[in-house]
Amino acid sequence: MSPGDLSAILLTLKLAGATSVILVLIGTPLAWWLSHTRSRLRWIIEPAVALPLVLPPTVLGFYLLILLGPAGAIGGAWVQLTGETLAFSFSGLLIASVIYSLPFAVQPLQTAFQSVGTKHMEAAATLGASPLDAFMTVASPIAIRGYITAAVLTFAHTVGEFGVVLMVGGNIPEKTRVISIAIFEHVETLSYTEAHRLSIGLLIFSFLVLMAVTILHRRAPVRAG
Amino acid sequence: MLIMRGTIRFPEFTANVDVSAPLSGIVGLFGPSGHGKTTLLRLASGLERGTDCYVEHDGEIWQDDRNGIFVPPHKRRIGFVFQDSRLFPHLSAGGNLDYAAKRANPGRADPTRGQIVDMLDLAPLLHRRVEELSGGEAQRVAIGRALVSRPRLLLMDEPLSSLDIRRKMEILPYIERVREEMDIPVLYVTHSLDELSRLADHVLLIRNGGVAAEGSVPEVMQRMDLGPMLGRFEAGVILEGPVLAQDADYAMTDLAIGNQVLRMPNIDAEPGTMVRIRVRARDVSIAIEEPAGLSIRNALRARISDIVLEDGAFAEILLDLDGFGLRARVTRESVALLKLEAGMNVYALIKSSAIDRRLIPGGGKRRI
Numbered sequence: 168m169s170p171g172d173l174s175a176i177l178l179t180l181k182l183a184g185a186t187s188v189i190l191v192l193i194g195t196p197l198a199w200w201l202s203h204t205r206s207r208l209r210w211i212i213e214p215a216v217a218l219p220l221v222l223p224p225t226v227l228g229f230y231l232l233i234l235l236g237p238a239g240a241i242g243g244a245w246v247q248l249t250g251e252t253l254a255f256s257f258s259g260l261l262i263a264s265v266i267y268s269l270p271f272a273v274q275p276l277q278t279a280f281q282s283v284g285t286k287h288m289e290a291a292a293t294l295g296a297s298p299l300d301a302f303m304t305v306a307s308p309i310a311i312r313g314y315i316t317a318a319v320l321t322f323a324h325t326v327g328e329f330g331v332v333l334m335v336g337g338n339i340p341e342k343t344r345v346i347s348i349a350i351f352e353h354v355e356t357l358s359y360t361e362a363h364r365l366s367i368g369l370l371i372f373s374f375l376v377l378m379a380v381t382i383l384h385r386r387a388p389v390r391a392g
Numbered sequence: 393m394l395i396m397r398g399t400i401r402f403p404e405f406t407a408n409v410d411v412s413a414p415l416s417g418i419v420g421l422f423g424p425s426g427h428g429k430t431t432l433l434r435l436a437s438g439l440e441r442g443t444d445c446y447v448e449h450d451g452e453i454w455q456d457d458r459n460g461i462f463v464p465p466h467k468r469r470i471g472f473v474f475q476d477s478r479l480f481p482h483l484s485a486g487g488n489l490d491y492a493a494k495r496a497n498p499g500r501a502d503p504t505r506g507q508i509v510d511m512l513d514l515a516p517l518l519h520r521r522v523e524e525l526s527g528g529e530a531q532r533v534a535i536g537r538a539l540v541s542r543p544r545l546l547l548m549d550e551p552l553s554s555l556d557i558r559r560k561m562e563i564l565p566y567i568e569r570v571r572e573e574m575d576i577p578v579l580y581v582t583h584s585l586d587e588l589s590r591l592a593d594h595v596l597l598i599r600n601g602g603v604a605a606e607g608s609v610p611e612v613m614q615r616m617d618l619g620p621m622l623g624r625f626e627a628g629v630i631l632e633g634p635v636l637a638q639d640a641d642y643a644m645t646d647l648a649i650g651n652q653v654l655r656m657p658n659i660d661a662e663p664g665t666m667v668r669i670r671v672r673a674r675d676v677s678i679a680i681e682e683p684a685g686l687s688i689r690n691a692l693r694a695r696i697s698d699i700v701l702e703d704g705a706f707a708e709i710l711l712d713l714d715g716f717g718l719r720a721r722v723t724r725e726s727v728a729l730l731k732l733e734a735g736m737n738v739y740a741l742i743k744s745s746a747i748d749r750r751l752i753p754g755g756g757k758r759r760i
Contacts, residue, residue: 286478289439292465293472294541295495301466304491308482 172365174341175349182257182345183325186264187318190272193265194317198276199302203285217270227267228334235259235335260336260343267331271320279313280306316380323376326369394545394579398445398457400431400601407601409435409442413594415450415545415577418567420592420609422582428601429581430475433547436579437472438465449545469497471538471546471576475553477530479522485533486518489540497542503574505540511573512536512566528559532566539574546570546578552587560587567591589613589630589670609668610717628672629717635663644744650714652692656747673708673719675746679739680730690742694718696734699727711740 197216201209219227235242235253241262242253253259283306291301307314329347336343338352346365353362394413399406407428413419421429434440435447438454441462447455454463479488493505509515514536517529525533531551538546551567552560568591571578582588588595588609595612597605605612610630636646636653643658647667654669661667683691694711701707707727711718718740732738 286474286476287480289465290472290474290478290480291491292439293437293470293547294492294537295466295469295497296491297464297466300495305480305482309480311482 168364169361171340171344172349172361175344175346175365176368178257178341178343179326179345179347182260182264183322185261186268186325187272187321189261189265190268190321191276191314191318194269194272194276198273198313199280199306201273202277202280216273219267220270224267224328224330225334228263228331231259231263231266231331231335235262254335255337255339255343257336257342260332260345263331263335264325264328267328268321268324271324272317275316275320276310276313279310279316283309312383315383319376319380319383323373327373393448393450394436395448396432396435396445398435398442398447400428400435400440400442400445402426402428402431402601405600407431409445409601411596411598411601411603413579413596417593418571418578418580418591420580420582420588420595421598422585422588422592422595422612423598423604425583427598429583429598430549432598432601433472433549433579433581436545437470437547438463438468439472469499469542469544471541471543473531473535473538473546473548473551475550477527477534479525479530479534479537481522483522484518485514485520485522485525485529488522488533488537489514489518492537492540496540497544500542500544503539503542508536508539511569512539526559527555528562531555531559531563535563535566535570539570539576543576546576548578548580550581550583553582553584564590585613585628585670589668613670613717628670628675629719630668630670631713631716631718632666632668635659635661635665635667637663649692650716652714654692654742655689656744669747671718671742671747673721675743676711676718676720677741678709678711678720678722678726678730678732679741680732680736682739683741686741688741688743690744691739692718692742694738694740696732696736696738698734699732701727711738713740 201213201216232254233239235245237243237246237252237254242259245251245253253262287305287309288298288301291305292298296304327347329351332343332345332348336345338344338348346369350362350365350369353359353365394415396409396411398409400409404426409428409432411432421432423429431440435442435445436449444457445455446457447453449468453461454468455461479485480491483491489505489508509518512532512535514533517525517533522530535551552563555563564587570576571591580587580591592609595606595609596603597612610632613629631649631654633647633649633654636648638645638658644655645658645661647654647656647669656669659667677688679691692713694713696709697712698710699707701724705723705725707722707724709720709722709727709732711720720740726732
């Protein structure tokens with residue numbers, strides 16, 4: 168394997184890992200809110216979270232590029248703050264990935280929280296647990312399958328993204344050149360052997376992930392209820 | 393006292409709540425389903441907010457919407473036993489107790505987890521997963537969990553209603569032990585007369601969120617005007633008295649009711665034990681002379697204190713049996729033929745086999 172491919176793999180893992188961690192952290196309060204609120208705001212927030220599922224990655228990437236570019240709202244502020252540009256950088260790629268994979272974290276969590284319901288939270292409150300305490304010690308452990316599914320799907324989806332990366336990150340070795348971009352480049356340069364090597368790896372990886380999720384959903388004891 | 397005032401909106405109606413409940417022993421909140429009994433408990437616990445409500449417990453204000461006071465449920469130091477046990481499924485039975493113990497009221501030293509485990513015989517269940525518990529066992533653990541948190545007030549919301557009669561009989565003695573051994577006032581919601589008669593020291597009859605009647609169990613049960621609320625077939629009274637003697641040959645037990653003896657199929661209790669029995673109005677007949685040659689063995693002297701003629705074929709007669717109220721359901725025709733009227737001395741015939749023995753075995757007894 169070439170050093171370039173190896174760094175692409177490492178970069179991909181780093182991006183997917185960081186995206187998963189950030190999304191579980193952001194997705195948890197968002198999913199909790201969505202699963203319990205009666206606010207009408209949810210009719211806007213919920214479809215907004217799901218948008219990346221249906222939008223062509225190029226559309227999302229295009230707007231993100233404008234937003235993250237030196238002239239954009241976020242990109243401009245970033246330049247002021249750090250002196251570096253967000254577009255075509257790892258940080259920019261990370262922000263784009265977080266937005267792109269948002270539904271893959273929020274939806275499993277929301278489903279899990281909905282099935283936890285309020286009854287166990289009420290029981291915890293009557294036992295003297297504050298709402299945060301009850302969330303950490305009752306709702307979260309009961310919804311553990313939702314967390315695992317959210318993390319696994321986010322990781323896998325980030326590994327598999329292409330369009331958004333190409334738009335926002337480009338193809339800069341060791342900075343934004345992830346596996347899917349590397350494969351694309353190998354094919355462009357007719358290096359089919361290298362393309363094969365990375366592709367088969369990604370294929371097996373994706374299959375294993377989905378198998379793991381399937382088994383998780385069949386085997387793990389159904390706890391909420 | 394636990395005082396609750398305010399407005400609660402139910403799906404079908406809006407109720408003005410005005411309830412004052414004493415805080416000693418087991419206070420039964422009784423009444424037909426859908427009259428807001430559960431909501432009252434939820435209001436007391438803070439799980440329900442209501443509109444413009446006021447909740448005061450033992451002089452401490454828990455909720456006063458006019459002055460913006462609301463003590464959240466986790467700071468009220470209450471125990472709540474839900475109809476569905478609501479044990480945490482990710483913890484073992486013992487883990488559920490630990491959860492409560494960790495957050496227990498620091499203001500009280502007991503009961504300890506160990507005491508509760510002993511009292512409710514939970515030791516064999518502790519290592520089990522929640523889904524491996526039967527309905528009755530789960531409810532026992534749930535009661536234990538609520539007690540381990542060392543509450544100042546225990547709220548029980550129809551804790552037995554999801555169980556079949558056998559499981560109910562298994563748990564009732566434990567709830568009686570809670571009453572006898574724990575110094576914790578209990579508000580107990582039920583629509584079962586059996587549970588109420590056996591457990592409650594004081595009854596609040598709940599109608600549309602308010603108290604329609606209150607008093608001791610026998611007092612509330614013998615009030616004829618509440619008949620429609622108590623349910624036609626449930627109409628009856630509670631009699632309370634000590635066991636006088638056991639007759640092993642015929643498997644019968646003598647109870648002292650007032651100055652007279654009520655003979656009934658045997659119950660498992662030492663002489664001197666106080667027991668409560670429920671006598672339904674339809675199992676009581678009336679004779680104007682002392683009867684002879686009847687299979688009914690119980691002919692107790694009583695005085696008619698009131699007669700209510702209904703629109704249909706029946707009449708309800710309230711009798712005074714040495715100070716106890718007794719209800720008889722007879723036909724209007726009988727009332728006319730026997731020329732029954734208030735003030736008459738008669739004999740109340742009580743069918744022994746009809747006495748509700750479900751109230752009696754094991755618990756329902758208090759030492760005198």
